[in-house]
Amino acid sequence: MASLGQHESYIIASYAVTFIILCAVVAWLVIDGRRQRELLARLEASGGRRGGRTSVGDKGAA
Amino acid sequence: MTQQTFTQSLANPTRFMALSAALLPWITGAAGLVLAVGLVWAFGFTPPDYQHKETVKIMFVHVPAAWIGMGAYTLIAVSSVGLLVWRHPLADVSAKAAAPIGAAFTLVCLVTGSLWGMPGWGTYWEWDARLTSVLLLFFLYLGLIALRTSIEDESLASRLTAILGIVGVVLLPIIKFSVDWWWTLHQKASVMTLGEQKVHWSIRAPLLVMALGFLLAFIAMHLKAMQNEVLRRRIKAIRIARVAAETRRGASIDAASGRQPAE
Numbered sequence: 001m002a003s004l005g006q007h008e009s010y011i012i013a014s015y016a017v018t019f020i021i022l023c024a025v026v027a028w029l030v031i032d033g034r035r036q037r038e039l040l041a042r043l044e045a046s047g048g049r050r051g052g053r054t055s056v057g058d059k060g061a062a
Numbered sequence: 063m064t065q066q067t068f069t070q071s072l073a074n075p076t077r078f079m080a081l082s083a084a085l086l087p088w089i090t091g092a093a094g095l096v097l098a099v100g101l102v103w104a105f106g107f108t109p110p111d112y113q114h115k116e117t118v119k120i121m122f123v124h125v126p127a128a129w130i131g132m133g134a135y136t137l138i139a140v141s142s143v144g145l146l147v148w149r150h151p152l153a154d155v156s157a158k159a160a161a162p163i164g165a166a167f168t169l170v171c172l173v174t175g176s177l178w179g180m181p182g183w184g185t186y187w188e189w190d191a192r193l194t195s196v197l198l199l200f201f202l203y204l205g206l207i208a209l210r211t212s213i214e215d216e217s218l219a220s221r222l223t224a225i226l227g228i229v230g231v232v233l234l235p236i237i238k239f240s241v242d243w244w245w246t247l248h249q250k251a252s253v254m255t256l257g258e259q260k261v262h263w264s265i266r267a268p269l270l271v272m273a274l275g276f277l278l279a280f281i282a283m284h285l286k287a288m289q290n291e292v293l294r295r296r297i298k299a300i301r302i303a304r305v306a307a308e309t310r311r312g313a314s315i316d317a318a319s320g321r322q323p324a325e
Contacts (some may be wrong), residue, residue, distance in 0.1 A: 014174040018123045021173075022279065025166045029286045030207035036293035043300045046163040 073151045075292045082285045090282045097269065102206040103268040111265060120178040122269055126276035128196070134164025135199060138206070139231040142224035152288070154220040155295070157208060157227060158289035163221035163280060183247050188276035191247035198235060202230045213318055216298075232256035269289060 004011050104122045134319035137160050144153030175193065176186045187193065206223050213219035242248045261269070 004119070005110070007115070009119045010117060010177045010181050011119050014120045014177045016125055017177070017181045018127065018170050021166050021170050025163060025283060028162075029283060029290065033286060033293070034298065040293055040297050040300075043297060044162050047238075059215045 064295065072308055075152060075155075078152055079289060079292060083291055086282060086285050086289075087267070089278055092213065093282050096271060096278055100268055100272035100275050103271060107264075109264055113145035114182060117178060117181050118265060120174055120271045121265075124171060124178055125269060126173040127167045127174060129273060130253060130276050131164055131168035131171050131196070132237060132282075133277075134160045134167060135203070135227075135231065135234060136263055137284075138164065138181070138227045142227035145220060145224045154224070155288050156284070157220065157292045158220075159284055159291050161203055161206045161210075163283045163287060165200060165207065168196065168200045168203060172200060176196065183317040188247050190246040190278050191244040192246045195237045195240050197232060202226075202233060206230075219284045238314065260263075 100122065104119055108119065108122075112117050114121075139155045141153045141157035141160065144150040145157065146205075172193075175196070179188070180186050206226060209226060210219045210223045213222065241247060241248050
Protein backbone atom coordinates (compact mmCIF):
# COMPACT_ATOMS: atom_id res chain seq x y z
CA MET A 1 0.00 0.00 0.00
CA ALA A 2 1.35 3.42 -0.96
CA SER A 3 1.91 6.17 1.59
CA LEU A 4 -1.25 8.03 2.57
CA GLY A 5 0.52 11.38 2.68
CA GLN A 6 0.60 14.04 5.38
CA HIS A 7 -3.08 13.54 6.29
CA GLU A 8 -2.71 9.81 6.88
CA SER A 9 -4.15 10.01 10.41
CA TYR A 10 -7.43 11.53 9.13
CA ILE A 11 -7.82 8.77 6.52
CA ILE A 12 -7.09 5.98 9.00
CA ALA A 13 -9.39 7.57 11.61
CA SER A 14 -12.22 7.75 9.05
CA TYR A 15 -11.98 4.08 8.17
CA ALA A 16 -11.55 3.09 11.82
CA VAL A 17 -14.67 5.04 12.88
CA THR A 18 -16.66 3.51 10.00
CA PHE A 19 -15.49 0.01 10.95
CA ILE A 20 -16.26 0.51 14.67
CA ILE A 21 -19.76 1.98 14.13
CA LEU A 22 -20.84 -0.62 11.57
CA CYS A 23 -19.36 -3.51 13.59
CA ALA A 24 -21.23 -2.25 16.68
CA VAL A 25 -24.51 -2.34 14.70
CA VAL A 26 -23.79 -5.85 13.41
CA ALA A 27 -22.87 -7.08 16.92
CA TRP A 28 -26.07 -5.56 18.35
CA LEU A 29 -28.16 -7.24 15.64
CA VAL A 30 -26.53 -10.64 16.16
CA ILE A 31 -26.78 -10.50 19.97
CA ASP A 32 -30.38 -9.22 19.85
CA GLY A 33 -31.34 -11.94 17.35
CA ARG A 34 -29.82 -14.67 19.51
CA ARG A 35 -31.60 -13.31 22.58
CA GLN A 36 -34.99 -13.18 20.84
CA ARG A 37 -34.61 -16.72 19.48
CA GLU A 38 -33.66 -18.10 22.92
CA LEU A 39 -36.57 -16.30 24.55
CA LEU A 40 -39.05 -17.54 21.94
CA ALA A 41 -37.73 -21.11 22.21
CA ARG A 42 -38.06 -21.00 26.02
CA LEU A 43 -41.61 -19.66 25.83
CA GLU A 44 -42.66 -22.24 23.25
CA ALA A 45 -41.01 -25.05 25.25
CA SER A 46 -43.06 -24.02 28.28
CA GLY A 47 -46.25 -24.39 26.25
CA GLY A 48 -46.58 -20.82 25.07
CA ARG A 49 -48.75 -20.34 22.02
CA ARG A 50 -49.80 -17.18 20.35
CA GLY A 51 -53.45 -16.29 20.79
CA GLY A 52 -55.24 -14.18 18.22
CA ARG A 53 -53.36 -12.44 15.46
CA THR A 54 -53.16 -9.26 17.45
CA SER A 55 -49.76 -7.98 16.54
CA VAL A 56 -48.96 -6.25 13.25
CA GLY A 57 -45.80 -8.29 12.73
CA ASP A 58 -47.56 -11.42 13.79
CA LYS A 59 -50.27 -11.55 11.16
CA GLY A 60 -50.27 -14.80 9.25
CA ALA A 61 -47.51 -16.27 11.33
CA ALA A 62 -47.60 -20.01 11.73
CA MET B 63 -59.17 -20.61 1.05
CA THR B 64 -58.87 -16.94 0.26
CA GLN B 65 -56.83 -15.80 -2.70
CA GLN B 66 -53.84 -13.66 -1.77
CA THR B 67 -52.35 -10.93 -3.90
CA PHE B 68 -48.61 -11.00 -4.52
CA THR B 69 -47.94 -8.22 -1.97
CA GLN B 70 -50.17 -9.91 0.60
CA SER B 71 -48.23 -13.14 0.20
CA LEU B 72 -44.97 -11.21 0.67
CA ALA B 73 -46.45 -9.55 3.75
CA ASN B 74 -46.77 -12.86 5.55
CA PRO B 75 -44.14 -12.75 8.35
CA THR B 76 -43.60 -16.51 8.30
CA ARG B 77 -42.87 -16.40 4.58
CA PHE B 78 -40.64 -13.36 5.16
CA MET B 79 -38.68 -15.20 7.88
CA ALA B 80 -38.08 -18.20 5.58
CA LEU B 81 -37.15 -16.07 2.58
CA SER B 82 -34.87 -13.71 4.55
CA ALA B 83 -33.16 -16.64 6.28
CA ALA B 84 -32.33 -18.10 2.86
CA LEU B 85 -31.16 -14.76 1.40
CA LEU B 86 -29.27 -13.29 4.37
CA PRO B 87 -26.07 -15.43 4.16
CA TRP B 88 -25.74 -14.71 0.43
CA ILE B 89 -26.30 -10.96 0.81
CA THR B 90 -23.89 -10.80 3.77
CA GLY B 91 -21.25 -12.73 1.82
CA ALA B 92 -21.73 -10.53 -1.24
CA ALA B 93 -21.44 -7.39 0.92
CA GLY B 94 -18.17 -8.63 2.45
CA LEU B 95 -16.75 -9.56 -0.94
CA VAL B 96 -17.72 -6.29 -2.65
CA LEU B 97 -16.40 -4.22 0.27
CA ALA B 98 -13.11 -6.15 0.20
CA VAL B 99 -12.75 -5.50 -3.54
CA GLY B 100 -13.65 -1.84 -3.00
CA LEU B 101 -11.09 -1.41 -0.20
CA VAL B 102 -8.27 -3.06 -2.18
CA TRP B 103 -9.16 -0.89 -5.19
CA ALA B 104 -9.40 2.26 -3.09
CA PHE B 105 -6.09 1.79 -1.26
CA GLY B 106 -4.11 -0.10 -3.89
CA PHE B 107 -5.04 1.31 -7.25
CA THR B 108 -6.67 4.72 -6.82
CA PRO B 109 -4.49 7.74 -7.69
CA PRO B 110 -4.51 10.81 -5.44
CA ASP B 111 -6.99 13.52 -6.42
CA TYR B 112 -5.46 16.68 -7.89
CA GLN B 113 -7.17 18.80 -5.24
CA HIS B 114 -7.79 16.58 -2.20
CA LYS B 115 -4.64 14.47 -2.68
CA GLU B 116 -4.80 11.22 -0.65
CA THR B 117 -7.69 12.42 1.55
CA VAL B 118 -9.98 11.63 -1.39
CA LYS B 119 -9.91 8.08 0.04
CA ILE B 120 -12.21 9.31 2.82
CA MET B 121 -14.82 9.83 0.11
CA PHE B 122 -15.08 6.06 -0.39
CA VAL B 123 -16.75 5.69 3.01
CA HIS B 124 -18.18 9.19 3.47
CA VAL B 125 -20.27 9.38 0.29
CA PRO B 126 -21.74 5.83 0.43
CA ALA B 127 -22.62 6.40 4.10
CA ALA B 128 -24.41 9.63 3.15
CA TRP B 129 -26.35 7.87 0.37
CA ILE B 130 -27.36 5.01 2.67
CA GLY B 131 -28.27 7.45 5.47
CA MET B 132 -30.68 9.24 3.12
CA GLY B 133 -31.81 6.03 1.40
CA ALA B 134 -32.69 4.43 4.74
CA TYR B 135 -34.84 7.42 5.60
CA THR B 136 -36.59 7.11 2.22
CA LEU B 137 -37.27 3.47 3.08
CA ILE B 138 -38.75 4.54 6.44
CA ALA B 139 -41.02 7.04 4.69
CA VAL B 140 -42.17 4.47 2.10
CA SER B 141 -42.75 1.87 4.84
CA SER B 142 -44.69 4.48 6.83
CA VAL B 143 -46.98 5.06 3.84
CA GLY B 144 -47.33 1.28 3.55
CA LEU B 145 -48.46 1.12 7.17
CA LEU B 146 -50.83 4.10 7.17
CA VAL B 147 -52.41 3.57 3.74
CA TRP B 148 -52.29 -0.17 3.04
CA ARG B 149 -51.75 -1.49 6.60
CA HIS B 150 -49.04 -3.75 5.25
CA PRO B 151 -48.14 -6.07 8.14
CA LEU B 152 -44.39 -5.85 7.58
CA ALA B 153 -44.30 -2.12 6.80
CA ASP B 154 -44.05 -1.08 10.44
CA VAL B 155 -41.47 -3.81 11.08
CA SER B 156 -39.43 -2.42 8.17
CA ALA B 157 -39.69 1.20 9.37
CA LYS B 158 -38.74 0.32 12.94
CA ALA B 159 -35.82 -1.87 11.82
CA ALA B 160 -34.39 0.77 9.44
CA ALA B 161 -34.22 3.64 11.95
CA PRO B 162 -31.17 2.64 14.08
CA ILE B 163 -29.28 1.38 11.02
CA GLY B 164 -29.98 4.60 9.11
CA ALA B 165 -28.87 6.58 12.16
CA ALA B 166 -25.59 4.61 12.26
CA PHE B 167 -24.82 5.29 8.59
CA THR B 168 -25.69 8.98 9.04
CA LEU B 169 -23.33 9.11 12.03
CA VAL B 170 -20.58 7.55 9.87
CA CYS B 171 -21.27 10.24 7.25
CA LEU B 172 -21.05 13.03 9.85
CA VAL B 173 -17.87 11.79 11.53
CA THR B 174 -16.00 10.96 8.31
CA GLY B 175 -17.12 14.28 6.82
CA SER B 176 -15.78 16.05 9.86
CA LEU B 177 -12.46 14.18 9.59
CA TRP B 178 -12.28 15.09 5.90
CA GLY B 179 -13.15 18.69 6.70
CA MET B 180 -10.09 19.35 8.84
CA PRO B 181 -7.43 18.75 6.14
CA GLY B 182 -9.69 20.18 3.41
CA TRP B 183 -11.28 23.23 5.03
CA GLY B 184 -9.18 23.67 8.15
CA THR B 185 -12.13 22.95 10.46
CA TYR B 186 -13.94 19.88 11.75
CA TRP B 187 -17.33 21.58 11.69
CA GLU B 188 -19.08 24.52 10.10
CA TRP B 189 -22.73 25.39 10.61
CA ASP B 190 -23.42 25.52 6.90
CA ALA B 191 -26.53 24.22 5.15
CA ARG B 192 -25.28 20.78 4.09
CA LEU B 193 -23.60 19.83 7.36
CA THR B 194 -26.43 21.19 9.49
CA SER B 195 -29.16 19.49 7.44
CA VAL B 196 -27.39 16.12 7.70
CA LEU B 197 -27.04 16.66 11.46
CA LEU B 198 -30.81 17.33 11.54
CA LEU B 199 -31.37 14.02 9.70
CA PHE B 200 -29.37 12.26 12.43
CA PHE B 201 -31.49 13.97 15.12
CA LEU B 202 -34.64 13.00 13.18
CA TYR B 203 -33.55 9.36 13.33
CA LEU B 204 -32.99 9.69 17.08
CA GLY B 205 -36.41 11.36 17.38
CA LEU B 206 -38.10 8.46 15.58
CA ILE B 207 -36.40 5.93 17.87
CA ALA B 208 -37.19 7.96 21.00
CA LEU B 209 -40.86 8.51 20.01
CA ARG B 210 -41.40 4.81 19.41
CA THR B 211 -39.79 3.70 22.65
CA SER B 212 -41.59 6.33 24.73
CA ILE B 213 -45.10 5.07 23.86
CA GLU B 214 -46.17 1.76 25.37
CA ASP B 215 -49.13 1.15 23.04
CA GLU B 216 -47.34 -0.37 20.03
CA SER B 217 -50.12 0.39 17.56
CA LEU B 218 -50.22 4.07 18.56
CA ALA B 219 -46.40 4.27 18.53
CA SER B 220 -46.35 2.78 15.03
CA ARG B 221 -48.85 5.30 13.67
CA LEU B 222 -47.21 8.33 15.32
CA THR B 223 -43.72 7.38 14.14
CA ALA B 224 -45.13 6.73 10.67
CA ILE B 225 -46.55 10.27 10.58
CA LEU B 226 -43.24 11.74 11.78
CA GLY B 227 -41.43 9.54 9.25
CA ILE B 228 -43.49 10.91 6.38
CA VAL B 229 -43.28 14.55 7.55
CA GLY B 230 -39.50 14.24 8.00
CA VAL B 231 -38.97 13.24 4.39
CA VAL B 232 -39.08 16.97 3.53
CA LEU B 233 -35.52 17.10 4.89
CA LEU B 234 -34.14 14.90 2.08
CA PRO B 235 -34.47 17.42 -0.79
CA ILE B 236 -33.16 20.11 1.56
CA ILE B 237 -30.02 18.00 2.15
CA LYS B 238 -29.67 17.20 -1.56
CA PHE B 239 -30.10 20.76 -2.84
CA SER B 240 -28.60 22.64 0.13
CA VAL B 241 -25.31 23.01 -1.76
CA ASP B 242 -27.18 24.67 -4.65
CA TRP B 243 -29.62 26.83 -2.67
CA TRP B 244 -27.13 28.26 -0.15
CA TRP B 245 -23.44 29.04 -0.04
CA THR B 246 -21.71 26.18 1.74
CA LEU B 247 -18.20 24.94 2.39
CA HIS B 248 -19.34 21.57 1.10
CA GLN B 249 -18.72 20.98 -2.59
CA LYS B 250 -21.63 20.72 -5.02
CA ALA B 251 -22.90 17.36 -6.31
CA SER B 252 -20.17 15.71 -8.34
CA VAL B 253 -21.06 12.00 -8.53
CA MET B 254 -24.84 11.87 -8.93
CA THR B 255 -25.10 14.43 -11.72
CA LEU B 256 -26.96 14.27 -14.99
CA GLY B 257 -24.52 16.37 -16.99
CA GLU B 258 -20.79 15.95 -17.53
CA GLN B 259 -18.80 13.54 -15.34
CA LYS B 260 -17.01 15.62 -12.70
CA VAL B 261 -15.15 12.75 -11.05
CA HIS B 262 -12.59 10.79 -13.05
CA TRP B 263 -13.45 7.11 -13.56
CA SER B 264 -10.32 6.05 -11.62
CA ILE B 265 -11.97 7.49 -8.50
CA ARG B 266 -15.59 7.13 -9.55
CA ALA B 267 -15.35 3.35 -10.18
CA PRO B 268 -14.05 2.32 -6.70
CA LEU B 269 -16.54 4.76 -5.16
CA LEU B 270 -19.42 2.99 -6.90
CA VAL B 271 -18.05 -0.40 -5.83
CA MET B 272 -17.89 0.79 -2.21
CA ALA B 273 -21.40 2.21 -2.54
CA LEU B 274 -22.65 -1.19 -3.75
CA GLY B 275 -20.90 -2.84 -0.78
CA PHE B 276 -22.53 -0.38 1.64
CA LEU B 277 -25.92 -0.98 0.01
CA LEU B 278 -25.58 -4.77 0.34
CA ALA B 279 -24.43 -4.36 3.96
CA PHE B 280 -27.44 -2.16 4.68
CA ILE B 281 -29.84 -4.69 3.11
CA ALA B 282 -28.29 -7.50 5.19
CA MET B 283 -28.53 -5.44 8.39
CA HIS B 284 -32.09 -4.41 7.64
CA LEU B 285 -33.21 -7.99 6.97
CA LYS B 286 -31.59 -9.13 10.21
CA ALA B 287 -33.18 -6.28 12.18
CA MET B 288 -36.59 -7.14 10.64
CA GLN B 289 -36.16 -10.80 11.62
CA ASN B 290 -35.37 -9.73 15.19
CA GLU B 291 -38.43 -7.49 15.28
CA VAL B 292 -40.76 -10.25 14.00
CA LEU B 293 -39.40 -12.55 16.73
CA ARG B 294 -39.87 -9.80 19.35
CA ARG B 295 -43.53 -9.42 18.30
CA ARG B 296 -44.08 -13.19 18.42
CA ILE B 297 -42.73 -13.23 21.99
CA LYS B 298 -45.03 -10.36 22.91
CA ALA B 299 -48.01 -12.17 21.33
CA ILE B 300 -47.26 -15.32 23.38
CA ARG B 301 -47.00 -13.30 26.59
CA ILE B 302 -50.28 -11.51 25.87
CA ALA B 303 -51.98 -14.85 25.09
CA ARG B 304 -50.60 -16.32 28.33
CA VAL B 305 -51.83 -13.39 30.46
CA ALA B 306 -55.25 -13.58 28.75
CA ALA B 307 -55.47 -17.33 29.41
CA GLU B 308 -54.53 -16.86 33.09
CA THR B 309 -57.12 -14.11 33.44
CA ARG B 310 -59.81 -16.35 31.89
CA ARG B 311 -58.78 -19.26 34.15
CA GLY B 312 -58.94 -17.01 37.22
CA ALA B 313 -62.36 -15.72 36.20
CA SER B 314 -63.77 -19.24 35.69
CA ILE B 315 -62.43 -20.37 39.10
CA ASP B 316 -64.04 -17.32 40.69
CA ALA B 317 -67.31 -18.08 38.90
CA ALA B 318 -67.24 -21.74 40.02
CA SER B 319 -66.60 -20.80 43.66
CA GLY B 320 -69.16 -18.01 43.55
CA ARG B 321 -66.60 -15.32 44.42
CA GLN B 322 -66.47 -11.83 42.93
CA PRO B 323 -63.46 -11.54 40.55
CA ALA B 324 -60.60 -9.50 42.00
CA GLU B 325 -60.38 -5.92 40.70
